[in-house]
Amino acid sequence: MSTNDALIHARGLTKQFGGLTAVDGIDFDVHKGEAFGFLGPNGAGKSSTMRMIGCVSPVTDGTLRVLGLDPLRDGPKIRARLGVVPQLDTLDNELTVRENLWIYGRYFGLSRADVRKRAQELLEFVQLEERARDRVEPLSGGMKRRLTIARSLVNDPELMLLDEPTTGLDPQARHAVWDRLFRLKRQGVTLVLTTHYMDEAEQLCDRLVIMDRGKIAEEGSPLELIRRLSTREVVELRFPEDVPTVEPESFNGQVARVEVLPDRLMLYTDDGDALVPVVHERLHPQSVLVRRSTLEDVFLRLTGRTLVD
Amino acid sequence: MNVYALRVYEYWMLSYRRVWKGSIVTTALNPVLYLTALGVGLGKLVNRNGSGLGVPYLDYVAPGILASTAMLIAAFESSYPVMGAIRWTRTFFAQLATPLRVRDSIVGHQLYVCTRVATAALLYLVVLAGFGAIHSWLAVFAFPSAILLGLAFSLPVTAMAAWLERDEGFNALFRFGVTPMFLFSGTFFPVTRLPHGFRELAYVTPTWHGVVLMRSLTLGDATFWWSLGHAAYLAAWAAAGFALALRTFTRRLVT
Numbered sequence: 001m002s003t004n005d006a007l008i009h010a011r012g013l014t015k016q017f018g019g020l021t022a023v024d025g026i027d028f029d030v031h032k033g034e035a036f037g038f039l040g041p042n043g044a045g046k047s048s049t050m051r052m053i054g055c056v057s058p059v060t061d062g063t064l065r066v067l068g069l070d071p072l073r074d075g076p077k078i079r080a081r082l083g084v085v086p087q088l089d090t091l092d093n094e095l096t097v098r099e100n101l102w103i104y105g106r107y108f109g110l111s112r113a114d115v116r117k118r119a120q121e122l123l124e125f126v127q128l129e130e131r132a133r134d135r136v137e138p139l140s141g142g143m144k145r146r147l148t149i150a151r152s153l154v155n156d157p158e159l160m161l162l163d164e165p166t167t168g169l170d171p172q173a174r175h176a177v178w179d180r181l182f183r184l185k186r187q188g189v190t191l192v193l194t195t196h197y198m199d200e201a202e203q204l205c206d207r208l209v210i211m212d213r214g215k216i217a218e219e220g221s222p223l224e225l226i227r228r229l230s231t232r233e234v235v236e237l238r239f240p241e242d243v244p245t246v247e248p249e250s251f252n253g254q255v256a257r258v259e260v261l262p263d264r265l266m267l268y269t270d271d272g273d274a275l276v277p278v279v280h281e282r283l284h285p286q287s288v289l290v291r292r293s294t295l296e297d298v299f300l301r302l303t304g305r306t307l308v309d
Numbered sequence: 310m311n312v313y314a315l316r317v318y319e320y321w322m323l324s325y326r327r328v329w330k331g332s333i334v335t336t337a338l339n340p341v342l343y344l345t346a347l348g349v350g351l352g353k354l355v356n357r358n359g360s361g362l363g364v365p366y367l368d369y370v371a372p373g374i375l376a377s378t379a380m381l382i383a384a385f386e387s388s389y390p391v392m393g394a395i396r397w398t399r400t401f402f403a404q405l406a407t408p409l410r411v412r413d414s415i416v417g418h419q420l421y422v423c424t425r426v427a428t429a430a431l432l433y434l435v436v437l438a439g440f441g442a443i444h445s446w447l448a449v450f451a452f453p454s455a456i457l458l459g460l461a462f463s464l465p466v467t468a469m470a471a472w473l474e475r476d477e478g479f480n481a482l483f484r485f486g487v488t489p490m491f492l493f494s495g496t497f498f499p500v501t502r503l504p505h506g507f508r509e510l511a512y513v514t515p516t517w518h519g520v521v522l523m524r525s526l527t528l529g530d531a532t533f534w535w536s537l538g539h540a541a542y543l544a545a546w547a548a549a550g551f552a553l554a555l556r557t558f559t560r561r562l563v564t
Contacts, residue, residue, distance in 0.1 A: 017564070056405050056563055076313075080408040090403035094324065103320050107407035109312070155407075 007032055007159050007190055008053055012062030015048045022048040024214035025062060030159075035181075035191040039201045039295060040211035041305070046194035047087060049211075050163045053192065054084050067158065080108065083157030083189075085148050087164045093137040097128055100136060101151055108155040115154070122150040126180060142173025149180055160184065162193040166200060178203055198295035210299055217302045222295055229301050230293035231256050233272035237265040237285035244283060251278065259300055268297070313409050317417020318424075320400070325421065336429045340436040343374045347497070348440060362499070364528060371442035372523040373496035375433045375451065376458055379426050380516055383459035384466050384487050386422045388479045391470035394418075401562055411558045415551070419463060426459035427452070437527065445529025454526065454540065458519030461543040462487075464550025471557035490516040495524075515546045 006029040015023040023045040030036045038046040051057035053066055055075035064071055066078045091100050098119055105115035123129045126146040136144065145165065152160060165181070166174040181204055185191055195201050201208050202222045210217045210225070218225060243265050248255040254275050257268040265285075269275050272290035279285060300306060325332070348367030355366040362369045394400040394414075401414050430452050437443050469482065493503060494516035500508050511517045522539035525531035 051564075054406060056402075058563065076408040076410055079406060082406075084406040086402065086406065088399060090399040090406070092324070092398055092400060092403075094327065094398075099323060103323055104403070104407070106316050106319055107404060107409055109316065109408070152406075 005031060006065075007067055008036075008192065009065040010049075010063065013049070013052065013059065013064050014061035015045070015052060015057065016060045021214055023052070026209075026211075026214075026216045028209055028216065028219070030190065030192055032190055033188050034206045035185050035193070035204050037192075037201045037205035037208035038194040038211050039196070039198065039205075039208050039299070040194075041196055043213075044211040045214040046196075046211055047163055050161055050192070050194055054082065054161055055079050080155065081158045083152035083155065083160040085145075085152045085160070085162040085165055087167070089144050089148055091136050091144060091147060091151070094135065096133055096135055097139070097147055098123065098132040100147060101154060104151045105154040110154070118154055122153055125153070125183075126150040127176075140173070142169050142176060145169060145173065145177055146180065149177065153184075157189070159190045159192065162191065164194055164196070166195075166197070174200075198299070201295055208295075210295075210302060212299075212303045218298070225295065225298050226293045230297045231268040232270045232293060233268075234291055234293055234297060235267040235269060235272050235275050235279060236289040236291065237267070237279060237283060238263065238287045239265070239283075240286045246283070251275070254278065257301070259297075261306070266297070266300075268293070311413070311416075313413035314416035314420060317404060317409060317413050318420040319417075320404075321418055321421035322424070325425075333428070337432045337436075339378065340374065340433045344371060344436065344440050344442070347374070348442065367440060368442050368444065368528060369524070370497060371437050371440065372451065372527045373520050375430065375437065375455060375527075376516065376519040376523045377491045377494075377496045378429055378433060379455040379459045379519065380462050381487065381491065382425050382429055383422055383463035384483070386425055387418075387463040387466040388470055388482065389476065391418065391467050392473065392476055392479075395471060395561055401558070405562055411562060412555060414562075415467065415554050415558060418467070419460065422459060422463045423456050426456050426463075430455035443527050445527065445531075447526045447529055447531050450531075450536075451523045451526045454519065454522050454543075457540060457543045457547070458515060458523075461515040461519070461546035461550070464547045464554055466550075468550055468553035468557045471554065471561045490514050495520045515543050518542045 008030040010029070011027050012025045013023060014021065014025050026049070038049060040046050048057065052059055052064060052071065055066070055071040055078050058072060067081055069078050071078060095103070101119040101122055102115055105118055110118065123132050126149060128143060128147060128150070131139065131143065136147065139147070166177050169177065178200070181191060191204070193204060205222060207219070207221050209219045218229065220228065243260055243263070245260065246258055246265070248258045254271070255267045255269050259266040267275060267279065276288055276290060279288060296306065344367065347370050352366035352370070360366055404414050405411070434443070434448065434452060466482070469478070473479070493507070494500065494511050494514050496516070500511040500517060503511060518539040522536055525536065
């Protein structure tokens with residue numbers, strides 16, 4: 001696809017706050033209909049990137065085009081076609097659930113009749129019809145998040161920006177949010193999201209970039225990244241005392257790579273079960289776990305650090 | 310004025326709908342209480358001893374109360390609510406995620422403040438008329454004057470609300486700014502009774518210009534050029550406040 005088809009087109013995109021460089025010359029394109037993720041730890045520059053795309057943070061340097069337009073010049077025009085789910089809720093706690101949708105629709109210039117109809121549809125979509133007349137204040141975190149998502153859909157956006165959509169939610173609430181996002185994806189809405197949860201990135205993203213310290217470390221689909229940058233399986237070993245040092249070469253080609261973490265040892269291999277008897281004999285670990293490689297392992301390989309500290 | 314600002318105005322009016330009943334009762338009751346206590350009660354004492362004001366004290370103090378009420382409502386509505394919409398409810402951030410711009414958020418909120426001041430001014434003028442404190446048809450101009458005085462306060466306070474790091478700053482504003490202006494800007498007695506230094510200070514306050522302007526309108530001794538001068542001075546405060554508010558809002562919201 002050429003860059004002209006890209007809903008978001010960034011080259012050398014940079015954001016500085018005073019002397020601090022939050023985003024350090026990144027390149028990426030987001031295409032129509034895909035779910036695109038920025039995966040990285042806190043402070044990697046994900047939110048700063050999202051705010052620039054959302055036209056509420058001026059670009060320090062580089063090129064950024066959103067829906068083919070320049071955020072600096074056409075901010076309001078771009079924002080009219082975006083749906084934004086910010087990291088921190090900006091719902092009005094004193095208003096009711098329905099009023100929050102209603103006033104947001106009015107911000108976009110929807111007529112009273114349209115906004116009433118749309119609010120009803122969206123309440124059904126996020127399963128909050130029964131709470132429509134309640135004030136927002138006492139709602140659970142998951143319900144508020146769903147309301148924020150509903151609100152961001154009021155203008156029927158071509159592009160949704162979700163900054164840490166499930167941070168702070170319990171597992172059940174996270175799945176409810178993911179379910180709504182899946183449906184949107186199926187309807188062809190382009191999703192751009194940031195997350196520091198690798199499972200969220202694996203579940204939702206067709207394609208993602210791994211960000212670290214303001215830069216893009218790698219780009220690809222979750223599967224492709226795992227295949228390219230990790231092995232099929234991982235054997236995780238825990239020890240009662242100090243984690244021993246081992247060389248990958250000492251396993252006769254069974255281990256591609258070793259990562260030593262403060263509390264565990266990880267052996268990257270294509271056949272975990274075959275490795276288990278070997279490590280039991282040689283290393284005497286307290287516990288052994290064989291699992292598939294995840295984006296977490298990719299991240300660890302790229303940065304030497306874990307995603308969630 | 311633009312259609313975007315009206316959408317923001319709609320938000321503030323929607324929020325106000327939850328408290329409007331109590332708010333209107335207070336707004337209507339206050340002038341009655343003030344005029345009874347100060348105009349009629351205290352006024353009897355003042356008039357008996359020869360005030361030297363040239364008019365009964367009720368007629369003198371009534372427009373002062375009107376002006377200071379416009380000031381108080383405007384200053385309050387632009388202080389905590391504006392800071393809240395930046396820091397607590399983050400309403401302004403929500404608005405900026407839509408086609409609305411920073412200036413729409415400011416103007417829309419000001420329209421709401423104007424509505425609050427206008428409602429109060431209207432109720433006050435009706436009560437003033439009931440108390441017989443209006444002596445000229447020129448008093449109709451006291452209505453827009455009250456709104457102008459309100460803007461001369463609400464816009465600078467709005468700018469300040471976006472600039473302040475913490476709400477403690479408002480304590481200083483009300484303690485050392487608004488309350489002294491309420492008491493000493495020609496509201497209850499002429500500023501010529503103030504010692505030198507303080508008198509000149511009073512002339513600089515928008516409150517004094519608002520009070521003198523409204524008093525001349527309700528008493529009927531307003532002159533065109535003086536009135537225009539006072540209005541222009543108030544407008545200058547409002548304009549400077551708007552320019553400042555655009556800067557402080559942008560620095561806070563667009564980073």
